[in-house]
Every structure is written in C-alpha cells, then in structure tokens.
Amino acid sequence: MNGQVIFIDDEAAIRQAVQQWLELSGFSVRTCDSAQQALNLIDRHFAGVVISDVRMPGIDGLSLLEQLVALDAELPVIMVTGHGDVPMAVQALRQGAYDFIEKPFTPERLLDSVRRAQDKRRLVCENRQLREQFQRKDRIESQLLGVSRAMETLRRQVLELAGTSVNVLLRGETGSGKERVARCLHDFSRRAAKPFVALNCAAIPETIFESELFGHESGAFTGAQGKRIGRIEHADGGTLFLDEVESLPLAQQAKLLRVLQERTFERLGSNRSIQVDLRVISAAKPDLLDEARAGRFREDLVYRLNLAELHIPPLRERREDIPVLFEHFAAQAAERHGREAPALAPAELAHLLGHDWPGNVRELINAAERHALGLSGHSSPPASDQSLAAQLEAFEAQCLHKALQQCRGNIGEVMALLQLPRRTLNEKMQRHGISRQDYLPAGAEDD
Structure with a gap:
C-alpha cells in the first residue's frame, strides 16, 4: 500500500x-x-x-x-x-x-x-516517531533504573508492548519490581490518561473477592449498604493490574474469563450487563500452566492473560545495577529524612555486590534507607558464595557503565577517566556487552 x-x-x-x-x-x-x-x-x-x-x-x-x-x-x-x-x-x-x-x-x-x-x-x-522514542527512552530510564543488558532489554520490551493493547503476564520473584513494570506498561500506553487499578489477589479474603472485583448493588448480601463500584469497572478505559494472580479463586477465574472474552460483567446482585474496556496486566511467581495442570488455575484463562510474557530479572542476575539502584534509593531516603546520604565505602560496595538479595529491589530499598539513616553498619548483607572473580567482574562492568554515562559516550574522555588504552577499553566493553551508542546524546551519531 x-x-x-x-x-x-x-x-x-x-x-x-x-x-x-x-x-x-x-x-x-x-x-x-x-x-x-x-x-x-x-x-x-x-x-x-x-x-x-x-x-x-x-x-x-x-x-x-x-x-x-x-x-x-x-x-x-x-x-x-x-x-x-x-x-x-x-x-x-x-x-x-x-x-x-x-x-x-x-x-x-x-x-x-x-x-x-x-x-x-x-x-x-x-x-515524530523518532522524537517520541527518544523522549520515551529518557522517561522510562528514570522509571526502570539499571545499566545492565537485562534492564535495557526489559525497557525495550516494555515500550514495544506499551504501544499495543494485548494482555501481559509478568513473571518475577518477590520484590523484583513487577508492579513498577506494570505501571510503565500503562503510563507509556494510550490508556495513560485513564485509571491504573492494582489488586493484590493474595490479600483479598475469598468471601469478599467477587464484590471487590465486580462490585455490588445495595442489599446484594448482608451488610451491603449502598452500591459499590468494583475494581474492573473502575479500570474502564485503563489498566487492571492483578498481582499474585495465581491466588485468584477458581470461581472468580471463570467470571474474569468472561470479562476478557465478552467485555461485559454484572455487579453482584444485578442482572444488568455493563460493558467495559480494559487491559489486564497480571503478575505471578509460579508458572501458571503448572498451576493449571495441578488444577489450581484455569488453562483457558492462562492463554487469555498470557498473550505476551515479560520476565523481570532478579537482582542477583544484574549485579552491575546494584550500585546505581542503591545510590538512587539512598538519595531518596536521605531527602525524605532531611539529611545528606553518607558516602558508600569500598567495603560496603563489596558487601552489596556480594549479596544475593533474595528480597530483590525491595530488600535493596530497605538497605539503602538504613544506609541513609547511618544504620547500615548494623545490617550489612552477608557475602554470598559468589567467587571473587565474579564479584570483580560485576564491579568492573559498573565502573564502565558509570564512566560512559558521565562522559556521554565520548570514548576519549572515558579512556582518560579510567586510564585505559583504547584496545583494552574496547575488549572490556565487548566482554560485558556494553555499547557506546547507548550513552550518546539523543540525535548524536556514532563515529
């Protein structure tokens, strides 16, 4: 055409x-x-x-x-x-x-x-598309922090999916940032001006789940005084985020499937169908197909929720992001408490890089807050069983990322800052999968 x-x-x-x-x-x-x-x-x-x-x-x-x-x-x-x-x-x-x-x-x-x-x-x-891509790239980098290749890939995937209306399933460990990713999928979509409604399926008692999700009419059950708008109706035109969706009761799974198929639902105690236009982003720790095989989740609902899947990498798989994230969260905490964040000593950085962070970003935020309050010495994370060579590799990658960011991709300035010859710098960047192009100012051309 x-x-x-x-x-x-x-x-x-x-x-x-x-x-x-x-x-x-x-x-x-x-x-x-x-x-x-x-x-x-x-x-x-x-x-x-x-x-x-x-x-x-x-x-x-x-x-x-x-x-x-x-x-x-x-x-x-x-x-x-x-x-x-x-x-x-x-x-x-x-x-x-x-x-x-x-x-x-x-x-x-x-x-x-x-x-x-x-x-x-x-x-x-x-x-226009190029300008919007540069603007979105700058904005999403302030939302999904990190210099690792894993985070670069995740940001690119989020921007690609944000431009569609498909339902997305997020997979990741506790504290890895699934709600933050869901929020970015909403904020960078055409639904951004409409509501983003989050519901933790594991936090709602099963007895009130239907009312919470679909709402109810006055008198629908004992204690139902007045009409209540449910989460689905509130998310009309926008995005519904279902965290820990594996905890969704089976009875509500069938009703959610109907919403996704027919775009209609009824409030509890009503026979009137209400049309709804929403995108569903869900998050799960286990594999939902494994849950379906175990009889705990509807297989047909899995396919409706998982039109696209994003994997949120745990912090231990992107160690070069740890210093950037720690400094960011420590600065935020210090500002909240009206004080200066203390400098991070080399020994403390070694502890951070050596820890496996089972609680992921959520655990790191807690450690950064304690550091900002001067309490980090009482809760230094124990060193992991990771080898010294692996910890040094992660630290070296972080130094390269930081230098390239500071020098805005100018290789000559990076060589001078790190006191490295061009060939050595190139070899290290290639080994860590680092591209100079990612640090050039918007619109600049690589030479």
Missing part, C-alpha cells in the same frame, strides 16, 4: 471515481459524504492524506480545513473545487492547505499531488 487517503465529497459519483483511481494506484481509500463524518475518523496519529471538496452542505471545505489545521498543522489537506475561484484557492493555501485542485481534473493531476503529500506525511510521522 502507498498510504491512506480520506476523500470527502457530497457527490456519490465523484467519490466512487476518485476511490477507484486511487486504489488502482495502491492507496487505501476511505470516502465520506460530509466533513463531520471525516472528522470522526481523523486524529493527530492519522498517517495519511485528506482530500476535500470545498463547497459542501453543513461544514464546508474551508471550515473543515480550519479544524484539521488546528488538530495537526502538518496534516496534508488537498482542496478541490469546481468553481475556479482564485481568491478561494489563495485563502485555502494561506489557511494551511497542501494543494488546491480545480475540477474537472485528470487522475494524473490528482495522483501527483497525493503522492507528494503522502511522501511529506510519511517523513513527518517518521520524525
């Missing part, structure tokens, strides 16, 4: 002729008989070209042009008229029209204008 076109004209014969011409040339064409119909189809993300007659009942072409320019000043709009009105053509071009074509026109004249307009629109959309 060469691109998308929306053609507006109140004459059916002209709409049909133009549609045939453009489709024979490989364009995807949508015709409208009024400006209002077209406005309902177009937003700032429309990647095509608009062609509109000028003289139409209701909203005329110039009024439509005014509204489209206000929506997106870079949207190519080609105006068509059969009246040969030169002042009108000048006015349309001044208002932001891309081109002005007089009836009767040949297919070649129209196709030439549409092709040029589509080329322009493609460049505009590509440049």
Whole structure:
C-alpha cells in the first residue's frame, strides 16, 4: 500500500471515481459524504492524506480545513473545487492547505499531488516517531533504573508492548519490581490518561473477592449498604493490574474469563450487563500452566492473560545495577529524612555486590534507607558464595557503565577517566556487552 487517503465529497459519483483511481494506484481509500463524518475518523496519529471538496452542505471545505489545521498543522489537506475561484484557492493555501485542485481534473493531476503529500506525511510521522522514542527512552530510564543488558532489554520490551493493547503476564520473584513494570506498561500506553487499578489477589479474603472485583448493588448480601463500584469497572478505559494472580479463586477465574472474552460483567446482585474496556496486566511467581495442570488455575484463562510474557530479572542476575539502584534509593531516603546520604565505602560496595538479595529491589530499598539513616553498619548483607572473580567482574562492568554515562559516550574522555588504552577499553566493553551508542546524546551519531 502507498498510504491512506480520506476523500470527502457530497457527490456519490465523484467519490466512487476518485476511490477507484486511487486504489488502482495502491492507496487505501476511505470516502465520506460530509466533513463531520471525516472528522470522526481523523486524529493527530492519522498517517495519511485528506482530500476535500470545498463547497459542501453543513461544514464546508474551508471550515473543515480550519479544524484539521488546528488538530495537526502538518496534516496534508488537498482542496478541490469546481468553481475556479482564485481568491478561494489563495485563502485555502494561506489557511494551511497542501494543494488546491480545480475540477474537472485528470487522475494524473490528482495522483501527483497525493503522492507528494503522502511522501511529506510519511517523513513527518517518521520524525515524530523518532522524537517520541527518544523522549520515551529518557522517561522510562528514570522509571526502570539499571545499566545492565537485562534492564535495557526489559525497557525495550516494555515500550514495544506499551504501544499495543494485548494482555501481559509478568513473571518475577518477590520484590523484583513487577508492579513498577506494570505501571510503565500503562503510563507509556494510550490508556495513560485513564485509571491504573492494582489488586493484590493474595490479600483479598475469598468471601469478599467477587464484590471487590465486580462490585455490588445495595442489599446484594448482608451488610451491603449502598452500591459499590468494583475494581474492573473502575479500570474502564485503563489498566487492571492483578498481582499474585495465581491466588485468584477458581470461581472468580471463570467470571474474569468472561470479562476478557465478552467485555461485559454484572455487579453482584444485578442482572444488568455493563460493558467495559480494559487491559489486564497480571503478575505471578509460579508458572501458571503448572498451576493449571495441578488444577489450581484455569488453562483457558492462562492463554487469555498470557498473550505476551515479560520476565523481570532478579537482582542477583544484574549485579552491575546494584550500585546505581542503591545510590538512587539512598538519595531518596536521605531527602525524605532531611539529611545528606553518607558516602558508600569500598567495603560496603563489596558487601552489596556480594549479596544475593533474595528480597530483590525491595530488600535493596530497605538497605539503602538504613544506609541513609547511618544504620547500615548494623545490617550489612552477608557475602554470598559468589567467587571473587565474579564479584570483580560485576564491579568492573559498573565502573564502565558509570564512566560512559558521565562522559556521554565520548570514548576519549572515558579512556582518560579510567586510564585505559583504547584496545583494552574496547575488549572490556565487548566482554560485558556494553555499547557506546547507548550513552550518546539523543540525535548524536556514532563515529
């Protein structure tokens, strides 16, 4: 396909002729008989070209042009008229029209204008996408901290999935940051302006689970005073995050499956169906298919929840992130308590890198808070059984990451800072899977 076109004209014969011409040339064409119909189809993300007659009942072409320019000043709009009105053509071009074509026109004249307009629109959309990618990359790096390859991969996967509406299953150990990842999937999606509703399935007693999830009407059960909006209804238009979803009672699993299949549900005590539009992100520690084989989870629900799966790496598998995370959380804690965070001594850093962190990021946050309060000496994490060589490797990788970040990818400055020759630096970066490109300023080119 060469691109998308929306053609507006109140004459059916002209709409049909133009549609045939453009489709024979490989364009995807949508015709409208009024400006209002077209406005309902177009937003700032429309990647095509608009062609509109000028003289139409209701909203005329110039009024439509005014509204489209206000929506997106870079949207190519080609105006068509059969009246040969030169002042009108000048006015349309001044208002932001891309081109002005007089009836009767040949297919070649129209196709030439549409092709040029589509080329322009493609460049505009590509440049916007690149800018948005840089902006999103900067923003997500402040949300999902870490310099390890595992975290770079996770950030890329989150941004890719955030642009879709598929349900996502997060797998990871306790404290690894599953809710933070779920929040990023919501915040970087088109649902970001709508609610993000989190529910820990293991924390809700089974007796009130249905009411919590689906809500209830007044008098639905003893003690039900007044109507209650459930979590599903509250998440309408946004995202529902089900943490520890393996703890979801079997009876509620069947009802959740129906919501995902039919996009409707009923409050407890009501027969009225309510439509809902939501994305479900769930998190689990065990393999849900293993839970299904054991009879504790519905297999059909697993496939509905797990259209895409993300693995959240434990902290022990990304040790080079430990100093960055520790410094960040210690600085936050110090600011909360109105004091300066004490410097991290080499021996303390060695302890941090040597610990296996069974509680993952949550445990690290606790250690950073104690450090900020001057209590870290009372709770230094014990050294793990990891070899000295492995601990030194993790520390070396962290030093490289920090130097590249500080020097914004300038290899000459990194060589001077770390006092390393170019060949040695290259070998170390290659061994740790570190790319200079990841540290260059946005828009800079690698040499």
